[in-house]
Every structure is written in structure tokens, then in C-alpha cells.
Amino acid sequence: MSGTNIILEKVSLVIIGGGPAGLAAALEAKRRGLSDILLIERDQQLGGILNQCIHTGFGLHYFGEELSGPEYADRFSLAFTTAGIACLLETHVLEITPDRILTVISPQGIRQIAAGAVILAMGCRERPRGALGIPGTRCAGILTAGLAQRLLNLQGLMPGHSVVILGSGDIGLIMARRLTLEGAKVEAVVELMPYSSGLTRNVVQCLQDYEIPLLLSHTVVETHGRERLTGVTIAPVHPQSQKPDLAQARFIACDTLLLSVGLIPENELSLGAGVVLDPATRGPRVDQSLGTSQPGIFACGNVLHVHDLVDDVSREAEQAARSAVAFLNETDSPGRPCEPSSLLPVLAGPGIRSVVPQLIARDRTPETIRLAFRPARVYRAASICLRDSQGQLVLKSRRRILTPGEESRLEIPAGHWPAVTAGHWQLSIEE
Ligand SMILES: Cc1cc2nc3c(=O)[nH]c(=O)nc-3n(C[C@H](O)[C@H](O)[C@H](O)COP(=O)(O)OP(=O)(O)OC[C@H]3O[C@@H](n4cnc5c(N)ncnc54)[C@H](O)[C@@H]3O)c2cc1C
Structure with a gap:
């Protein structure tokens, strides 16, 4: 401009x-x-x-x-x-x-x-509703969990009284508890994946402590209502294809659908x-x-x-x-x-959804680097392995549990500074 x-x-x-x-x-x-x-x-x-x-x-x-x-x-x-x-x-x-x-x-x-x-x-x-493409009317009562949080906590407005939450991200979990404390009935939290995408402590403290059902491997297949939401149809999904099984679909009456996706x-x-x-x-x-x-x-x-x-x-x-x-x-x-030759890419290998930083600049002063990464699924008793382009192990760390809902970290001490001038490093989870 x-x-x-x-x-x-x-x-x-x-x-x-x-x-x-x-x-x-x-x-x-x-x-x-x-x-x-x-x-x-x-x-x-x-x-x-x-x-x-x-x-x-x-x-x-x-x-x-x-x-x-x-x-x-x-x-x-x-x-x-x-x-x-x-x-x-x-x-x-x-x-x-x-x-x-x-x-x-x-x-x-x-x-x-x-x-x-x-x-x-x-x-x-x-992520808004449009990004999901749920069939149904565009009636009132469908909003994101963060917007509902803003309305309730900053403006004192109750977004609804009988609520279904789609997605088990942390904001959705926190809002399930918050709405319950304010007198709403949270009918269910519906999660597409076979695991929660929020922190375990939030699943325990926000759902289990309040006996709010968490329906894993389920999704909302339709919304109902003209002026205001009157209910949603939910269905279980196939764990691999994530396609809904409409034969097992069921209706839940509610006036509010929160999206935490x-x-x-x-x-x-x-x-x-x-x-x-x-x-x-x-x-x-x-x-x-x-x-x-x-x-x-x-x-x-x-x-x-x-x-x-x-x-x-x-x-x-x-x-x-x-x-x-x-x-x-x-x-x-x-x-x-940096010159491309001095940048070492850190790739997200098998079992890793994302990693930050994605590059290591070799011409910098060596110091401990903290890689932040998200696993692609839940792993129990697995190892995080950092390997060079030849497959040689640079670093290995054993973990009791790894889940996509919790970002994990791997520290690379300065002593492991990349000696090679070409290739890449790859982070993966090995069972
Ligand atoms: C509902 C919810 C529950 C959470 N619960 C926890 C918890 O229990 N424990 C915990 O540790 N963490 C929790 N978190 C995570 C934590 O709050 C976030 O990780 C943190 O707030 C992120 O900080 P940020 O500064 O990157 O982003 P934000 O806090 O989002 O701040 C970004 C700022 O940038 C401003 N901005 C954006 N674009 C522009 C622009 N173009 N010009 C000028 N300003 C701009 C925005 O207005 C905003 O103020 C929670 C988060 C949410 C949403």
C-alpha cells in the first residue's frame, strides 16, 4: 500500500x-x-x-x-x-x-x-464450520467453541442450554465443563478420531469428572432446525476410512452445536x-x-x-x-x-505429523535445539528416533505414551551438532 x-x-x-x-x-x-x-x-x-x-x-x-x-x-x-x-x-x-x-x-x-x-x-x-461441510440448515446455535467461550466469559451471554460439542480439542473440553458449571446440559462430545485431540488432563478434569460422554470414532452427519438448532444426527465412523456408518446414525436433541475442530x-x-x-x-x-x-x-x-x-x-x-x-x-x-548447503532439513518421518523447527542452520553457534513435534496417532512404549540421511541413529528417546493431543519435545544437545554437509535428518516414531 x-x-x-x-x-x-x-x-x-x-x-x-x-x-x-x-x-x-x-x-x-x-x-x-x-x-x-x-x-x-x-x-x-x-x-x-x-x-x-x-x-x-x-x-x-x-x-x-x-x-x-x-x-x-x-x-x-x-x-x-x-x-x-x-x-x-x-x-x-x-x-x-x-x-x-x-x-x-x-x-x-x-x-x-x-x-x-x-x-x-x-x-x-x-477452523469454522464451512471447513467441515456438515449437511443441514444454516440456523442459529452453531458456533465455534472459542466464540462460545468469549460470549460466556467476557460478555456474560449463555450460548445455549442443551449442547453437543463436535471435536475434542482443548477448547471444546474446557467449554464442556464451563457450560455444565453454568447450568447447561452437555449431551456429548463427539470425536472423529479414536482418541481425544485434547490434553489427557482436560479429558479427565472436564469430561470424566462431570460424567459427560466422549463418543470417539463418531461424527455429526447432519444438523436440524430452521430458525434455531433443534438437534444433530451423529454416526459412528469406520476407524480407517473415517466414513460414517449411517445405518447406526442417531438423533440427539440439542439447541447448540459447538465446533472444536x-x-x-x-x-x-x-x-x-x-x-x-x-x-x-x-x-x-x-x-x-x-x-x-x-x-x-x-x-x-x-x-x-x-x-x-x-x-x-x-x-x-x-x-x-x-x-x-x-x-x-x-x-x-x-x-x-543461509546458503542451501548450510541448511539441514528436519523431516517428519513415519509416525510424526509435524515438527518445528523444520531446518537447522549449520553456520550458527552450536546450542541445544528443542524439536517440538506432534505424533500422527497414539503410541505406547515407543521410541522417538532422529536419523541422518544414511539411516544412522543420531538420537533416541524412549517414551511411555505419545498422543496427537499433546505436543512432545526432543532436545538435541549441542554435542550432536550436524557434522555432515548434505542430506537431512528425519524424526520418526519406532515401536
Ligand atoms: C480455549 C483455550 C484454552 C486454553 N487452555 C490452556 C491451559 O489450560 N493451559 C495452557 O497453558 N494453555 C492453554 N491454552 C493455550 C494458550 O492460551 C495459547 O497457547 C496462547 O494464548 C497462545 O499465545 P499467542 O500469543 O501465540 O496467541 P494469542 O493469545 O492468540 O495472541 C495473539 C494476539 O495477536 C493479535 N493479532 C493477531 N493478528 C493481528 C494483527 N494483524 N495486527 C495486530 N494484532 C494482531 C491478536 O489480537 C491477539 O491478541 C488455551 C488456549 C485456548 C484458546
């Missing part, structure tokens, strides 16, 4: 998003001695999605305490304000160019900012900046510095890959900030594109 009357300001580091990722990144950059930082948030307040997560379960790893979402966010917001870091609220970043010119809009108008480095921390969004990184700005995305995570493809394919553009938090725990988001954001500061100081070369 261009305009003769738009002033171009210059800022060393711009962070997009004032959720836990953006806040932790800003604070770490400040701790590293950078003063020229600007955080941009489209909402009226800082804290991101945590503001609507009034349940506890946040901060066990980072603070060693069990906090609610707003409490966790407040700790960072307070530190952020005390540190005197510049911030624009109610300001939406519309576009980033590959050379880091941002176009932003706010009630004050449009402005452009030239950034020395950018940290993407825009979070993720929920996955999260997608907010990737429009990344795409506009020419950042290469990973087809599995749908977030930017990064190396261990969390640098994207565009020099000086880093990513962290749910915009990079969907996290289960906010504690991991905060730690990852701190890493992105350290890399951005090093890029600005030119003390190392994170965030600068």
Missing part, C-alpha cells in the same frame, strides 16, 4: 500481537538491551486469547504456580508496562512487505513503519511477506533461531505452530526475541537466509 501523505516511521523491532508470545518477546528483547521496540495489538487490551480463558491450568512450568489465563497474562502485561515498552492498541497490521515495511490501521488512521526486525506473534484462529495459525501477514509456510503446521517454516525464510522476520507462539501450553509459548517467544536482537546487533546470523 502506498500514499503520499503516509509518514514512514522507523523502529528497530516491531512485534505483531500482544498475546503471551508478543509480550514475552518484547520483555526479553528489552532485557537483552534493546530499547527501540514497538508492540502492535489490534484488540483494546493486551493478553490475547488468555483474557477469555478464566479456568486455571496456566503457568505451572513457567511460574511453578497454577494461574488462570487472565492472571498469567496480567503478570506479563504488568512487567511490559513497567518496562516502558511502546505499544499501539486497537491497531491492526494490514500488511508486511518482504523488506519489513508494515502498513497499520488504527482509529487515528493509516501509517507505515519500517522495521529493522519483525517478530510475528499473531496467534491462531479456529482445530486451530490454524493466522498466516495471512506471513504469506504477504513472502514467508514460506510448512504444510503440516500451516505456520512459517523456521530454523532453530525461529527465523523465517525472510531475513529479519521471526515467528513464535501459535502463529508458528499450535501449542498446548502457554508456558511453552512464552519460552519460545524469548528465543525469537534473542534471535531478533542478535540479528539487529549482527552478533550472529539468525534470521538471515
Whole structure:
């Protein structure tokens, strides 16, 4: 976007998003001695999605305490304000160019900012109903679990009284409990896969403790109702083909269907900046510095890959900030594109759905690398194996249980730094 009357300001580091990722990144950059930082948030307040997560379960790893979402966010917001870091609220970043010119809009108008480095921390969004294609009418009473959470927790509006939840992601599980506590009857949580896609602790604490049925290997095949939802038809699915068995379909009367069917990184700005995305995570493809394919553009938090725990988001954001500061100081070369020969791809092999980082830049200072990965299915007593292109074992770690609902990690100590100059590493699960 261009305009003769738009002033171009210059800022060393711009962070997009004032959720836990953006806040932790800003604070770490400040701790590293950078003063020229600007955080941009489209909402009226800082804290991101945590503001609507009034349940506890946040901060066990980072603070060693069990906090609610707003409490966790407040700790960072307070530190952020005390540190005197510049911030624009109610300001939406519309576009980033590959050379880091941002176009932003706010009630004050449009402005452009030239950034020395950018940290993407825009979070993720929920997969909507349209992405599922369930047959039926487009009546009221069908909404995503996150929207229902926002209505209930921030606006005091009850989304419905008899509820079916499609998908057993964490937001759906949390909302099953929340709606029950508010007096609704949650008829069932219906999950396509033969396992829950949420954390085990949420299945226990949000469903089992309240005797809410979890119907695995089931799906909603039709919605009913004209003005308002009157019920849904559900059916079991074949475990392999996932085709519904309509002969066993049954009707459940309900006035609300909540969708908790996955999260997608907010990737429009990344795409506009020419950042290469990973087809599995749908977030930017990064190396261990969390640098994207565009020099000086880093990513962290749910915009990079969907996290289960906010504690991991905060730690990852701190890493992105350290890399951005090093890029600005030119003390190392994170965030600068490497020669292809110095980039070692880390591939998701058998049993692995996605892995982050997807690249290891060999020309960086060796340090411990934490690979975050999601298993493709449930494994018990299995090994995570990292092998080189010749199939030689680099690292192996035994795990009691691995499930797609829980992102796992494998630490590669600096001593295992790739010696080879070609090929790839492959992460797989071996039984
Ligand atoms: C319902 C729910 C329950 C959860 N429960 C737990 C739990 O019990 N324990 C736990 O540890 N974790 C939990 N999590 C996970 C944790 O809350 C998230 O991992 C974390 O909030 C992600 O942080 P983020 O900063 O990446 O994204 P967000 O919190 O989504 O923040 C992103 C920010 O970027 C802003 N933004 C986006 N685009 C733009 C733009 N173009 N311009 C300006 N600003 C922009 C958004 O407004 C938002 O404020 C839960 C998450 C959800 C959704």
C-alpha cells in the first residue's frame, strides 16, 4: 500500500500481537538491551486469547504456580508496562512487505513503519464450520467453541442450554465443563478420531469428572432446525476410512452445536511477506533461531505452530526475541537466509505429523535445539528416533505414551551438532 501523505516511521523491532508470545518477546528483547521496540495489538487490551480463558491450568512450568489465563497474562502485561515498552492498541497490521515495511490501521488512521526486525506473534484462529461441510440448515446455535467461550466469559451471554460439542480439542473440553458449571446440559462430545485431540488432563478434569460422554470414532452427519438448532444426527465412523456408518446414525436433541475442530495459525501477514509456510503446521517454516525464510522476520507462539501450553509459548517467544536482537546487533546470523548447503532439513518421518523447527542452520553457534513435534496417532512404549540421511541413529528417546493431543519435545544437545554437509535428518516414531 502506498500514499503520499503516509509518514514512514522507523523502529528497530516491531512485534505483531500482544498475546503471551508478543509480550514475552518484547520483555526479553528489552532485557537483552534493546530499547527501540514497538508492540502492535489490534484488540483494546493486551493478553490475547488468555483474557477469555478464566479456568486455571496456566503457568505451572513457567511460574511453578497454577494461574488462570487472565492472571498469567496480567503478570506479563504488568512487567511490559513497567518496562516502558511502546505499544499501539486497537491497531491492526494490514500488511508486511518482504523488506519489513508494515502498513497499520488504527482509529487515528493509516501509517507505515519500517522495521529493522519483525517478530510475528499473531496467534491462531479456529477452523469454522464451512471447513467441515456438515449437511443441514444454516440456523442459529452453531458456533465455534472459542466464540462460545468469549460470549460466556467476557460478555456474560449463555450460548445455549442443551449442547453437543463436535471435536475434542482443548477448547471444546474446557467449554464442556464451563457450560455444565453454568447450568447447561452437555449431551456429548463427539470425536472423529479414536482418541481425544485434547490434553489427557482436560479429558479427565472436564469430561470424566462431570460424567459427560466422549463418543470417539463418531461424527455429526447432519444438523436440524430452521430458525434455531433443534438437534444433530451423529454416526459412528469406520476407524480407517473415517466414513460414517449411517445405518447406526442417531438423533440427539440439542439447541447448540459447538465446533472444536482445530486451530490454524493466522498466516495471512506471513504469506504477504513472502514467508514460506510448512504444510503440516500451516505456520512459517523456521530454523532453530525461529527465523523465517525472510531475513529479519521471526515467528513464535501459535502463529508458528499450535501449542498446548502457554508456558511453552512464552519460552519460545524469548528465543525469537534473542534471535531478533542478535540479528539487529549482527552478533550472529539468525534470521538471515543461509546458503542451501548450510541448511539441514528436519523431516517428519513415519509416525510424526509435524515438527518445528523444520531446518537447522549449520553456520550458527552450536546450542541445544528443542524439536517440538506432534505424533500422527497414539503410541505406547515407543521410541522417538532422529536419523541422518544414511539411516544412522543420531538420537533416541524412549517414551511411555505419545498422543496427537499433546505436543512432545526432543532436545538435541549441542554435542550432536550436524557434522555432515548434505542430506537431512528425519524424526520418526519406532515401536
Ligand atoms: C480455549 C483455550 C484454552 C486454553 N487452555 C490452556 C491451559 O489450560 N493451559 C495452557 O497453558 N494453555 C492453554 N491454552 C493455550 C494458550 O492460551 C495459547 O497457547 C496462547 O494464548 C497462545 O499465545 P499467542 O500469543 O501465540 O496467541 P494469542 O493469545 O492468540 O495472541 C495473539 C494476539 O495477536 C493479535 N493479532 C493477531 N493478528 C493481528 C494483527 N494483524 N495486527 C495486530 N494484532 C494482531 C491478536 O489480537 C491477539 O491478541 C488455551 C488456549 C485456548 C484458546
